Amino acid sequence: MLGDNSYVLRKLHSLTGIIPLGLFIMEHFFINSFLLQGEEEFEGAVNFLHRIPYLWVLELLIAAAFVFHAGYGLYIVFTGKSNVGRYGYVRNWLFLFQRITAVVILVFLIVHVYTLRFSDLEITYAALSQALSSGFMVAILTLGVLATVFHLANGISTFLISWGITIGLRAQRFFGYASLFVFFVLLLVGINIIRLFG
Amino acid sequence: MADTIRLKIKRQENAESQPYWEEFDVPYQKNMNVISALMEIQLNPVNAKGQKTTPVVWDCSCLEEVCGACTMIINKKARQACSALVDQLDKPIVLEPLTKFPVVCDLMVDRQIMFEYLKKVKAWIDVDGYYFAGPGPRVPEKVRRFAYDLSRCMTCGCCMEACPNVNDKSTFMGPAVIAQTRLFTLHPTGEANKEERLDAISGKGGVAECGNAQNCIQVCPKGLPLRRAIGEMNRLTFSHSLKKWLKAE
Ligand code: HEM
Ligand code: SF4
Ligand code: SF4
Ligand code: FES
Numbered sequence: 290m291l292g293d294n295s296y297v298l299r300k301l302h303s304l305t306g307i308i309p310l311g312l313f314i315m316e317h318f319f320i321n322s323f324l325l326q327g328e329e330e331f332e333g334a335v336n337f338l339h340r341i342p343y344l345w346v347l348e349l350l351i352a353a354a355f356v357f358h359a360g361y362g363l364y365i366v367f368t369g370k371s372n373v374g375r376y377g378y379v380r381n382w383l384f385l386f387q388r389i390t391a392v393v394i395l396v397f398l399i400v401h402v403y404t405l406r407f408s409d410l411e412i413t414y415a416a417l418s419q420a421l422s423s424g425f426m427v428a429i430l431t432l433g434v435l436a437t438v439f440h441l442a443n444g445i446s447t448f449l450i451s452w453g454i455t456i457g458l459r460a461q462r463f464f465g466y467a468s469l470f471v472f473f474v475l476l477l478v479g480i481n482i483i484r485l486f487g
Numbered sequence: 488m489a490d491t492i493r494l495k496i497k498r499q500e501n502a503e504s505q506p507y508w509e510e511f512d513v514p515y516q517k518n519m520n521v522i523s524a525l526m527e528i529q530l531n532p533v534n535a536k537g538q539k540t541t542p543v544v545w546d547c548s549c550l551e552e553v554c555g556a557c558t559m560i561i562n563k564k565a566r567q568a569c570s571a572l573v574d575q576l577d578k579p580i581v582l583e584p585l586t587k588f589p590v591v592c593d594l595m596v597d598r599q600i601m602f603e604y605l606k607k608v609k610a611w612i613d614v615d616g617y618y619f620a621g622p623g624p625r626v627p628e629k630v631r632r633f634a635y636d637l638s639r640c641m642t643c644g645c646c647m648e649a650c651p652n653v654n655d656k657s658t659f660m661g662p663a664v665i666a667q668t669r670l671f672t673l674h675p676t677g678e679a680n681k682e683e684r685l686d687a688i689s690g691k692g693g694v695a696e697c698g699n700a701q702n703c704i705q706v707c708p709k710g711l712p713l714r715r716a717i718g719e720m721n722r723l724t725f726s727h728s729l730k731k732w733l734k735a736e
Binding site: 295296365368369372376378380383385454457461 | 651691696699717725
């Protein structure tokens, strides 16, 4: 049945970038933004998340999708050869940034998940604020947010092309700008979270 | 205007040997193109240092930008030497062979792989019998116009040269063959082989391996509607693959 499955793998890679990874990032930013309402609200939101039924299934799905997207993504990164020096068009730069941010995200997320999820750190505002407030941590988080937000925003517009949804110049350009908008919105939300923890 | 033109050429004796640079000063003539500059070297194969050398090898045929044979890298951009006018180029003019195809000698490369790709997707219309079957089906004008634009591809390889996903580490066949698959799936008589073509272009090296850098759209000298071709092939391969999976016994 799966003779040459490269097509399925490509499509799965593209899809996992949005569902569940893109959705997860949005959820992650959303929950963290409860900090705007105060520490109790934030801890309440975190507690709510922890009480979701079948949470482990969701976590497993997201983790599996991430491993696949990152693994196959690295293969894609290594089979590309950027040439922005000779062909410095916007989409070509975006193509390069998509790959650079992919590698940055990979390194960042390993550190991020390891320090916050698989440590004995209690997820309370006080503990997090202490763990995240060093200048070094703020710099790492900012870089991580920048890379992730770019990768997701640009990924939305390339996703639409890859699935044959946006075909013409006008639609591709429209969603290019829409991605730019998503980029700035998510960036502001992300930076704000870092600021609130700091 | 200077009476000689400086050419800086990346040369290579054969597929295995190491490339090296050699410079030439050729007499300037009004309206000359890169091909006529190369002909001057052929006429008098002496490099800029005054040493006698072998004439530079290149490929060409139509001399009117329709065959694609003379494609090379001219001042860092892949384009046709016959339509590259010396007056419009920065000097010295730097010539290199295409990098995504094996070099035969100097500026001449072997683009056979492009034809192998075209064979994979059956980029032709099979004869529908050896008797007269009457006129073929009519094609609406809108479709005809799109098909005509796609048919102008001269397999020059500029798009593959510019594509970051076409290289020796990847299996991606590149934009030209995607456009030709679109062309032949558009053709009413080509319809008969539509499934085979879609199978080929959704297989290894097919359209799914495009990374949306869109350099191809920028560089195609024939202005092929590559954006639309790739977009529509993305759509067609998806519905084809889905249908095929749902129908398979
Ligand atoms: C180690 C981490 C990651 C790696 C190595 C990676 C790699 C890649 C690469 C190379 C592409 C381009 C694929 C193409 O255009 O053919 C891509 C696309 C994409 N990635 Fe990632 N990625 C990673 C993490 C993420 C994360 C965390 C998200 C979600 C926020 C994400 C979302 C996307 C999206 C939406 C696309 C667009 C898919 C498309 O063009 O069809 N990626 N990724
Ligand atoms: S759009 Fe696709 S085919 Fe065209 S240059 Fe980019 S990666 Fe290559
Ligand atoms: S699509 Fe354009 S650039 Fe590519 S081979 Fe055909 S004519 Fe050349
Ligand atoms: S010689 Fe045919 S395109 Fe230049």
